[in-house]
Amino acid sequence: MNSVAKRLYFKREVVDGLLDYSNSNHPREGILLIRGKVKKDEIVVTQLIIPPLATHGESFSSFPTYMLPLDASILGVAHSHPSGTVAPSHGDLQNFWGRLMVIIGYPYEDEGDIGVFDREGARAIFTVID
Numbered sequence: 001m002n003s004v005a006k007r008l009y010f011k012r013e014v015v016d017g018l019l020d021y022s023n024s025n026h027p028r029e030g031i032l033l034i035r036g037k038v039k040k041d042e043i044v045v046t047q048l049i050i051p052p053l054a055t056h057g058e059s060f061s062s063f064p065t066y067m068l069p070l071d072a073s074i075l076g077v078a079h080s081h082p083s084g085t086v087a088p089s090h091g092d093l094q095n096f097w098g099r100l101m102v103i104i105g106y107p108y109e110d111e112g113d114i115g116v117f118d119r120e121g122a123r124a125i126f127t128v129i130d
């Protein structure tokens with residue numbers, strides 16, 4: 001059972017963007033907003049946005065999520081874990097915002113280094129589409 005959505009898709013360019021952005025910020029955390037379309041049982045993640053308030057060296061747990069735009073197409077926040085752990089920390093779950101949380105773990109090589117989580121911290125399965 002996938003608690004984020006019955007069907008969860010990430011566009012290939014989103015996956016590549018998450019990996020590239022994480023890589024270019026390493027060893028600091030990279031933070032991105034994820035945007036997409038929600039239908040009844042389906043979520044398609046289509047776009048990444050660099051958050052307006054991101055400053056270099058800021059970590060997700062100090063990121064001011066209360067200042068994020070009220071835009072229903074923004075589904076959640078993605079951030080990298082330079083440590084390589086693809087799991088939310090306690091602080092990550094306390095700062096959960098939106099419908100899903102994406103964590104990209106070092107070495108940021110492919111979608112196997114990307115984890116999608118619900119607000120309980122349960123990992124969701126996603127499919128990469130072109």
Ligand SMILES: [Zn+2]
Binds near residue numbers: 080081092
């Ligand atoms: Zn984290």
